[in-house]
Amino acid sequence: MKKNLVISVLMTVVTTVLLGIVFPLLMTAASQLLFPDKANGQLIVRDGKVIGSRIIGQPFTGPGYFHSRPSAAGFGYDAANSGGTNLGPTNRKLIDRVNQDAAALYAENRNAPVPVDLITTSASGLDPDITPAAAYFQVPRVAGERHISPEEVGELVRSHIQPRQFGFLGEPRVNVLELNLALDRTTGP
Amino acid sequence: MTANGWFQIVLFLGLILAVTKPLGVYMARVFNGDKTFVDPVFRPLERLIYRLTAVDENHEMRWSEYAVAMLFFSAVSMTVLYAILRLQGHLPLNPQKFAGVSPEHLAFNTAASFTTNTNWQAYSGETTMSYFTQMAGLAYHNFVSAAAGIALAIAFIRGIARRQMETIGNFWVDMVRASLWVLLPFCVVGTLLLVSQGVVQNLRPYDTVKLVEPQQVQKNRADGKPMVDAAGKPVMETVSRQRIAQGPVASQEFIKEWGTNGGGYFNANSAHPFENPTPLSNLIEMFAIFAVSSGLTYTLGRMTGSQRHGWAVWSAMAILFLAGVSTVYWAEARGNPLYAPNVDQHASAVQSGGNMEGKEVRFGIANSALWATITTDASCGAINSWHDSFTPLGGLVPLVNIMLGEIIFGGVGAGMYGMLIFVLLAVFIAGLMVGRTPEYLGKKIEAYDVKMAMLVVLIFPLIILAFSAVSAVKPYGTAGILNPGPHGLSEILYAFTSGAGNNGSAFSGLTVNTPWYDTTLGVAMLAGRFLMIIPMLAIAGNLARKKHVPPSLGTFPVTTPLFTAVLIGVVLIVGALTFFPALSLGPILEHLLMYAGRTF
Numbered sequence A: 001m002k003k004n005l006v007i008s009v010l011m012t013v014v015t016t017v018l019l020g021i022v023f024p025l026l027m028t029a030a031s032q033l034l035f036p037d038k039a040n041g042q043l044i045v046r047d048g049k050v051i052g053s054r055i056i057g058q059p060f061t062g063p064g065y066f067h068s069r070p071s072a073a074g075f076g077y078d079a080a081n082s083g084g085t086n087l088g089p090t091n092r093k094l095i096d097r098v099n100q101d102a103a104a105l106y107a108e109n110r111n112a113p114v115p116v117d118l119i120t121t122s123a124s125g126l127d128p129d130i131t132p133a134a135a136y137f138q139v140p141r142v143a144g145e146r147h148i149s150p151e152e153v154g155e156l157v158r159s160h161i162q163p164r165q166f167g168f169l170g171e172p173r174v175n176v177l178e179l180n181l182a183l184d185r186t187t188g189p
Numbered sequence B: 001m002t003a004n005g006w007f008q009i010v011l012f013l014g015l016i017l018a019v020t021k022p023l024g025v026y027m028a029r030v031f032n033g034d035k036t037f038v039d040p041v042f043r044p045l046e047r048l049i050y051r052l053t054a055v056d057e058n059h060e061m062r063w064s065e066y067a068v069a070m071l072f073f074s075a076v077s078m079t080v081l082y083a084i085l086r087l088q089g090h091l092p093l094n095p096q097k098f099a100g101v102s103p104e105h106l107a108f109n110t111a112a113s114f115t116t117n118t119n120w121q122a123y124s125g126e127t128t129m130s131y132f133t134q135m136a137g138l139a140y141h142n143f144v145s146a147a148a149g150i151a152l153a154i155a156f157i158r159g160i161a162r163r164q165m166e167t168i169g170n171f172w173v174d175m176v177r178a179s180l181w182v183l184l185p186f187c188v189v190g191t192l193l194l195v196s197q198g199v200v201q202n203l204r205p206y207d208t209v210k211l212v213e214p215q216q217v218q219k220n221r222a223d224g225k226p227m228v229d230a231a232g233k234p235v236m237e238t239v240s241r242q243r244i245a246q247g248p249v250a251s252q253e254f255i256k257e258w259g260t261n262g263g264g265y266f267n268a269n270s271a272h273p274f275e276n277p278t279p280l281s282n283l284i285e286m287f288a289i290f291a292v293s294s295g296l297t298y299t300l301g302r303m304t305g306s307q308r309h310g311w312a313v314w315s316a317m318a319i320l321f322l323a324g325v326s327t328v329y330w331a332e333a334r335g336n337p338l339y340a341p342n343v344d345q346h347a348s349a350v351q352s353g354g355n356m357e358g359k360e361v362r363f364g365i366a367n368s369a370l371w372a373t374i375t376t377d378a379s380c381g382a383i384n385s386w387h388d389s390f391t392p393l394g395g396l397v398p399l400v401n402i403m404l405g406e407i408i409f410g411g412v413g414a415g416m417y418g419m420l421i422f423v424l425l426a427v428f429i430a431g432l433m434v435g436r437t438p439e440y441l442g443k444k445i446e447a448y449d450v451k452m453a454m455l456v457v458l459i460f461p462l463i464i465l466a467f468s469a470v471s472a473v474k475p476y477g478t479a480g481i482l483n484p485g486p487h488g489l490s491e492i493l494y495a496f497t498s499g500a501g502n503n504g505s506a507f508s509g510l511t512v513n514t515p516w517y518d519t520t521l522g523v524a525m526l527a528g529r530f531l532m533i534i535p536m537l538a539i540a541g542n543l544a545r546k547k548h549v550p551p552s553l554g555t556f557p558v559t560t561p562l563f564t565a566v567l568i569g570v571v572l573i574v575g576a577l578t579f580f581p582a583l584s585l586g587p588i589l590e591h592l593l594m595y596a597g598r599t600f
Helices: A002-034 A092-108 A132-146 A150-159 A176-187 B003-032 B039-053 B063-090 B104-115 B131-161 B171-197 B250-258 B279-304 B307-334 B364-377 B392-403 B414-434 B447-473 B486-500 B515-545 B561-595
Strands: A043-046 A049-053 A173-175 B207-218 B236-244
Touching: A002 B039, A002 B063, A002 B131, A002 B171, A002 B250, A043 A176, A049 B207, A132 A150, A132 A173, A132 A176, A150 A176, A173 A176, A176 B207, B003 B131, B003 B171, B003 B279, B003 B307, B003 B364, B039 B171, B063 B104, B063 B131, B063 B171, B063 B515, B104 B131, B104 B515, B131 B171, B131 B250, B131 B279, B131 B414, B131 B515, B171 B250, B171 B279, B250 B279, B279 B307, B279 B364, B279 B414, B307 B364, B307 B392, B307 B414, B307 B561, B364 B392, B392 B486, B392 B561, B414 B447, B414 B515, B414 B561, B447 B486, B447 B515, B447 B561, B486 B515, B486 B561
Parallel strands: none
Antiparallel strands: A043 A049, B207 B236
């Protein structure tokens, strides 16, 4: 009995040092050496300022930008406070919100059906992507606002579709931040 | 549902099938003390650990000493974790200057949660825990709680394999060998693979970036409620910056899956782009959840000398897995019938469609359904989408998976010994049907073994149903509900099922950081782990003592498809008899009402 208690204490100390301190620090060193950009969050620098992470979504609500999905992370896209709404499928709050947003977008976009990802919140609240359907859906508005042809904007969307990884993993998607930055490069913000 | 979605599901199971034999052989060698290719690195380290901790590696333990060693280790390491949580403010590697975790019931709940391999999270990682706490407190327990689980499964397998012996191994040796041989080398490779995909691994303070387009947000009062002006309109403010949480994520991420722990570094767990950035990282993480448990079925066959029995058990698990994932995929792909007709929920070449509330675009429906099934088949509990926002039937499957005892591959170790309890019951019931004394791999299964097995089977629902019943009628229980109607009962039921099953996933709308839920869920987690382990080890000890009886004509073979079918039958019947009434008042009722157009 007493022997196993003493071992428990010693074992906790020794394994904490090995698995809880040495292992993660070694992994940090190796990651910083091998994949410095990835290990630090793929930050994007524009005009000498850090303007975001390539894989963390940002809120876009102005008519001249492609909009991100609704977000439940903090006040919206708070990347220090990730999360979803957790609203259940029969919760009136969810159904009302989705149907109101859908009606607004439906009217705004000449009665085209609204891609579901554009009016539902993501799991992280930081989803960097929308579906190609949701991107194409927004082309008329963005093109009108920026005074360029819908064909040109549609081409920009097409060139930003990330296909399934290796052709079969995951789903096709469009990174909203990268698409909007490309848009700004084309026409100015 | 799409052809590509089904392909990804089949591909996943194919990968698990492929790894079962090599990993199973490897683990059998590790725990028989045979040579492996990593010995030159880990054997000296192992010896050093035994020297520092005064462990005699040749000492063999009876089942009772094995249990005591495991309980002491859990108690001591849980106390240390509690201390780390409370003293966090005075400890290093805390760039965000987080104070100690308070109140006490949250620290207790978290300590119980990580010690029991549950990783239930009543806190939000990036707003509560320092880098030191994540590494040395939480990620550390991801290792040792998994190692303890593997050790227990190996001890149980030894109990079956040994003949007329009093001992079932040495807990310290099994635990250390599980950590060094089965966990650590894979975690080194897995961590770096994940970083290559974009999972972060750093010690930098949180970044603050300038948003491309500033946003208008509602201003909140100090108490968190929206601030309103004299006219009652919400006061808006402009936010032009985004704070991005960082940290040593990857090193915790891989062991979180490989050890079926599930506690996310961030609140959003594996839905967060920094925990799970790409479809490939998603596949790696899902693969890691099942790999060890699948391998253990082969180890079982190897160590007991009946490889076909190992595969018969594997087949039962695989069939139950496919049944679950098909149901979730079907339910989620159908979408939400309450959404207006102008919402496009159809799958096409440009979108995955379906019920996308609480899901990420890069994973879509197929990979969200697949993950939800895997994480609850195993006792992992990591999530890449919010189960609370699933359709009623889509959310029913994860709940049922946990209720069946997480024996569909299951938690590392825990899934194996959980399934072996059902194997004993299946053999016992088959024996009753033909009127012969049941035998299992040459061991007579007698009254003592079946009584202990029934204890395991009964303790589990007792914890779940008792706590759920109280929570469903008392104000301190119902106050936590986010989603009204039948869904509210599902939230409570899921919480205690997840706690007692040491899963850790949740219908997270339920507000659980209250004295009632933190305490009762903490108790449920401790009871769900340790009260099950003791009768399980008692069976192991009892089996090891028995002598071998050669198979006769009356022996029910445990290597055939018939055995697989009986095993599945026993699992489903026990689960259904126990939980069907509760389920019919929660998800099943909600499903019917949803298709009748009801909202709550």
